[in-house]
Structures are given as structure tokens and as C-alpha cells.
Amino acid sequence: MIDFDTLEKGQVIGSKTISVNRGDLVRYAGASGDFNPIHWNERFAKEVELDSVIAHGMFTMGSAVDVVSEWVGNPAAVIDYQTRFTKPVVVQDPAGTNPTDQPGTEILVEGKVGALDAEAHTARIDLTVSVDGTKVLMKSQAVVQL
Amino acid sequence: MGINPDIVGRVYPADETYQVGREKIREFAAATKATSRAHYDLDAAAELGFADLIAPPTFAIIIAQRADAKLVADPESGIDFTRVVHADQRFTHHRPIVAGDELVAELHVDLVREMGAGAMITSRAEITTTSGEKIATTISSLLVRAGE
Numbered sequence: 001m002i003d004f005d006t007l008e009k010g011q012v013i014g015s016k017t018i019s020v021n022r023g024d025l026v027r028y029a030g031a032s033g034d035f036n037p038i039h040w041n042e043r044f045a046k047e048v049e050l051d052s053v054i055a056h057g058m059f060t061m062g063s064a065v066d067v068v069s070e071w072v073g074n075p076a077a078v079i080d081y082q083t084r085f086t087k088p089v090v091v092q093d094p095a096g097t098n099p100t101d102q103p104g105t106e107i108l109v110e111g112k113v114g115a116l117d118a119e120a121h122t123a124r125i126d127l128t129v130s131v132d133g134t135k136v137l138m139k140s141q142a143v144v145q146l
Numbered sequence: 147m148g149i150n151p152d153i154v155g156r157v158y159p160a161d162e163t164y165q166v167g168r169e170k171i172r173e174f175a176a177a178t179k180a181t182s183r184a185h186y187d188l189d190a191a192a193e194l195g196f197a198d199l200i201a202p203p204t205f206a207i208i209i210a211q212r213a214d215a216k217l218v219a220d221p222e223s224g225i226d227f228t229r230v231v232h233a234d235q236r237f238t239h240h241r242p243i244v245a246g247d248e249l250v251a252e253l254h255v256d257l258v259r260e261m262g263a264g265a266m267i268t269s270r271a272e273i274t275t276t277s278g279e280k281i282a283t284t285i286s287s288l289l290v291r292a293g294e
Contacts, residue, residue, distance in 0.1 A: 031177035062178035082236035
């Protein structure tokens with residue numbers, strides 16, 4: 001259990017690396033019902049001026065919050081969660097690899113306490129989500145009821 | 147050829163029931179690489195005080211995007227689906243979604259604004275149970291890039 005009174009603004013709550021390959025995108029498409037071809041068809045993605053297939057923004061948002069769920073020990077404690085999608089997460093398909101086996105693009109997620117509300121007993125966790133040092137989400141904030 | 151600004155204020159009614167299934171929660175949790183056992187295992191959910199599996203924090207996107215699809219498909223909205231980019235997303239949970247919930251979403255078009263040659267449209271899904279209990283509010287903005 002998290003002791004609210006020991007929390008401090010700026011405190012790091014955890015970090016993790018999420019790998020995403022083409023197989024993960026197909027799986028997320030099926031699970032979410034978002035079948036936009038920019039997330040699974042390279043020809044189509046390039047025709048609409050993307051570098052390649054990109055991850056669903058909601059894949060990145062959905063997987064990043066696990067740092068928060070894991071820290072608090074209860075995913076239902078996340079009462080508010082928001083983000084802006086600023087940069088696409090490109091997922092390549094290297095020649096000679098099995099798309100479901102190769103590790104794919106690495107998304108680094110780091111969580112810090114951004115704000116504390118003693119009255120509501122909530123903590124706002126600010127997530128930094130980046131690929132190769134470039135932030136792909138902005139204002140990614142999860143409010144946790146403690 | 148942008149978004150029709152007159153659709154601000156339009157409401158798409160909560161007419162389709164979404165039944166939250168255990169296997170869908172497991173599937174969605176696995177697809178987002180969620181590690182909490184409470185998404186997969188009934189005993190783990192029970193330890194946290196829930197009668198059934200807990201949906202991941204972004205699970206409501208399934209219901210919200212079904213509601214958004216009505217707006218995108220509305221010929222009066224003027225949205226070209228092939229030029230849509232997801233710009234931002236917010237979930238506010240009034241209570242956690244659990245397996246067995248029967249949910250509906252009422253979609254509100256809150257804002258349309260010009261963004262350079264394109265436009266941004268912000269919609270809000272008010273998700274409730276079929277008996278009217280408030281479950282979640284989701285807000286999403288779509289950027290519709292200008293055609294060439």
C-alpha cells in the first residue's frame with residue numbers, strides 16, 4: 001500500500017520499457033476494434049505521408065499507464081488519465097525477421113509524482129513517454145485515488 | 147472542405163448496449179501489456195474488492211470509439227476518415243468498469259476549431275450503465291488534416 005503522507009512532488013514512482021512490434025499492433029487492433037490501416041499496412045501508411053506503420057496512440061497510452069497501476073497495486077485507483085499524442089511511434093518491419101518475434105520499437109515510460117491533493121487524497125502521476133529520447137506523448141497525467 | 151462547424155452541440159444518442167465481457171477484458175489487457183492480475187484473475191480482482199475482472203484504465207476507448215464512429219460516419223460532419231489523427235484523449239472514471247457491466251455512450255460534439263489548413267474536433271462520450279449509473283466520461287480530439 002502507498003502511504004500518501006510519505007509522497008513528495010517529483011518523486012519517481014517507477015519506469016519500464018515497452019516493446020512494440022507489428023504483431024502487437026495487429027493484436028491491439030483486434031482487441032480495441034481500431035482497424036485503421038495506418039497501424040498495420042505499410043503501403044497505406046506511406047501513401048498518407050507517414051514514414052511507416054505507426055502504433056495506435058491508444059496502444060502507447062494504454063500500455064504506459066501500467067507503470068502507475070503497478071505502483072499503486074490497483075488499476076481501478078486510476079480515476080483520471082489524459083494525454084496528448086505528439087509524435088508517431090514508428091514500428092518497422094526489418095527484412096529477415098518474424099514480425100511477431102523481433103523485439104520492435106522500445107517505448108520508455110517514467111512516472112513521477114506531479115502533484116498531491118491532500119484533501120481529495122489523490123496523487124497526479126506525470127508520465128514521460130519517449131522513443132529514442134524523443135517524447136511521443138505530452139501532458140500524460142494519471143490521477144490516482146489513494 | 148473542412149469540418150462543418152454547425153455540428154457543435156450535436157448529440158448522438160446512447161442507443162447501442164456494450165456488454166463488458168471477461169474475455170474482452172483479458173484480451174484488451176494482454177494487448178496493452180497490462181500486468182495487474184486483477185484484469186485476468188477473479189481472485190485477484192476479489193482481493194481488491196471487486197466482484198469480477200477490472201477493466202484496464204483505457205478500456206473505455208472501445209466504447210468511446212464506437213460512439214465517435216457515428217460522428218465520423220455522419221455525412222453532415224464533413225470528416226474524411228482517412229485524414230484523421232488522434233490528437234488527445236482523456237478518461238475520467240466515476241467508477242471502475244468491471245466484467246458484466248452493460249454500458250451505453252451518449253456522444254456530444256463539444257468543439258470544432260480551425261487548425262491551419264485542417265481542423266480539430268473535440269467530442270465527449272458520457273458512458274453510463276443501461277440503468278443510468280455514471281461510469282466514465284471520455285474526451286477525445288481528432289485532428290482532420292487538410293486534403294491536398
